[in-house]
Structures are given as structure tokens and as C-alpha cells.
Amino acid sequence: MDERKAEEMLRQAGPPQPRLQVGEHLLRRAEPILRWRRIRRGLRLAIPAAAALLLAANLIFGEIYQARMAALVGPRQSVTVAADDPAAFAEAVAQRQRLMSEVMTAPAPEESEDERNGGREVPDLQTDRQRDRCVDYG
Amino acid sequence: MNSGPSDSRLLAGLAAGRRDALGSLYERHSGLLFSWLMSQDLTRDEAEDLLQDSFMALVRRGEYGDIDDLRAWLFGVARNLVARRTRHPTQPLNAAAEPGEQRSQASAIAVREAMAELPVEQREVVVLKVWHELTFAEIGTLLDISPNTASGRYRYALEKLRDLLGEWES
Numbered sequence: 001m002d003e004r005k006a007e008e009m010l011r012q013a014g015p016p017q018p019r020l021q022v023g024e025h026l027l028r029r030a031e032p033i034l035r036w037r038r039i040r041r042g043l044r045l046a047i048p049a050a051a052a053l054l055l056a057a058n059l060i061f062g063e064i065y066q067a068r069m070a071a072l073v074g075p076r077q078s079v080t081v082a083a084d085d086p087a088a089f090a091e092a093v094a095q096r097q098r099l100m101s102e103v104m105t106a107p108a109p110e111e112s113e114d115e116r117n118g119g120r121e122v123p124d125l126q127t128d129r130q131r132d133r134c135v136d137y138g
Numbered sequence: 139m140n141s142g143p144s145d146s147r148l149l150a151g152l153a154a155g156r157r158d159a160l161g162s163l164y165e166r167h168s169g170l171l172f173s174w175l176m177s178q179d180l181t182r183d184e185a186e187d188l189l190q191d192s193f194m195a196l197v198r199r200g201e202y203g204d205i206d207d208l209r210a211w212l213f214g215v216a217r218n219l220v221a222r223r224t225r226h227p228t229q230p231l232n233a234a235a236e237p238g239e240q241r242s243q244a245s246a247i248a249v250r251e252a253m254a255e256l257p258v259e260q261r262e263v264v265v266l267k268v269w270h271e272l273t274f275a276e277i278g279t280l281l282d283i284s285p286n287t288a289s290g291r292y293r294y295a296l297e298k299l300r301d302l303l304g305e306w307e308s
Contacts, residue, residue: 003296005300006303006304011268013245014246017169018169018172023161025190026190026193029190030193033197033198034156034197037153037154040155
């Protein structure tokens, strides 16, 4: 027998193979580790997604809230006039001065004593004190 | 040689916890690793245990970015596991044929018996060369020896096998 034939016999004999159960058992043993990895990976993806969703929801509901408030208040009015529009600024100043002068020059309404005191009866404290003193010292 | 996704892709799947990735890696590398383990004076049960332990070491690792050659990495693990284990005096590779094995013809048994006569160092080279068709360079990488050493061991092993099988044939 030559070496080539010995090699051929070896090749025909073939390598030993592990039993099928070995692979199945390996997968069963590895499953808890792999499951935990899948959970961790899922969380890694879910947390940023949830944060982004929350942010988007916050923006959307913020816009909805502002729109509702605007609808309640009426059309939006600018508090200040743009400085780059001198005509509008001058008009706004004139309007404000006009309103102020109207308020200042308006005649004061007739008031009763009661109304001046805010509609309440003011106690006469001096008389009360004198009366108390008489009681104390006879 | 290997069809389907690359080892690195399967390792990425394994890192993500994919069971099918582990199944594919096992399918791809278990044969070579197991026949090498069987060449190491281990019983079939011991070889199967160490095969599982080698793959479990891979599963537990978790980070696979630094594994360039998975086959070499698994071999390194298996070699460490074998080194830590008490050697068994019997030679399971050769002696009795595996239960339910189809190749239980006389010549297959003769081959196994002849293989049992070889020293472990020669036997492992024969297993990798003949049954898994690795080059001497690849064998050298896996067993941490030079290609020339692998080639020399193979030559001595074949000479011995030729004599043993020649005796059996006659």
C-alpha cells in the first residue's frame, strides 16, 4: 500500500461528527444570554425613540394650546411697535398720549361720604376710646 | 469554501442576540473543531462537552470586534480547554464507531484503529489535512506550529498509517 491509498482510505472513513443533540443543547444553553441581549438591544432603540416621540408630542400639544389661547383672546396684537416703522411708532405714541389725556381730564364722578370710604362705615375710634376711659376709671 | 454570510456578519448577529447566527456559526465550525477534539485523546462525550464549552465561551464573550479569524479563535479556546482537562487514556476517535454511524465498515474501523496508533501531534495534523483539507499554513496557524512542522508531522503520520493499513489489508 502506498501513501496515496492510505490517504484515500482516511478520506473515505470521514471525520467524526458531533451528535445532533449537541447543537440543540448548545442553543438551549445560550438562549438566556441571547434573550437578554435582544432585550437590551430593544431598549437601546426604544428609549431614544420614546424620547423623540415625547418631544414631538410636547411640541404639537404646545402649538395646539397656543392656538386655543389665541382663539380665546382674539386676534393677536403686537405689544410693541416695530422700531423700524417710524410712522406706526409715532401713531402708537400719539394714541397712547391721547388715551392718557382722556383719562386725566375726565371729570371725577360725584361721590357720597360712604362711597369715598369704599361703601363702609368708618368707626369713630376717638369717641370709643374716651368712652372706654370713663368706664375704666369710673 | 463557506457559503452564506461571513463570520463577522454572523458575529454581529450573535452580538445582537440572534439565535440563528449562533446556529449558522455552529454549523460552519463545529465539524472541524469536533474532529480535532476527537483527535486529542478524549471520549466522545468529553469532546462534545468541550465543543459546547468552546461555543459557549464565544457566546459569553459579547464583544466580537477583535476576532479576525473565528476558526483560529475557537481553536485557541478549545486548546486551552483540552490543556486544562485530564487526558483520557482511551482513543475514542479510533476505537468503537459512533452510535448510529453509517460508515461502520471494516475499512473505516481499520482507519480509526490505525489513527489511534499515531501520536496526538501527528493525528491532529492528519485530521485537519485529510478530513478538512486545510493547507499546512492554515494548520500551522491553528495549532501554533510552523507550516514545515505540520508538513513533517503529516509525512511521518502517513508513513505510519501506510504500514498499519497495509498490514490490515494483507
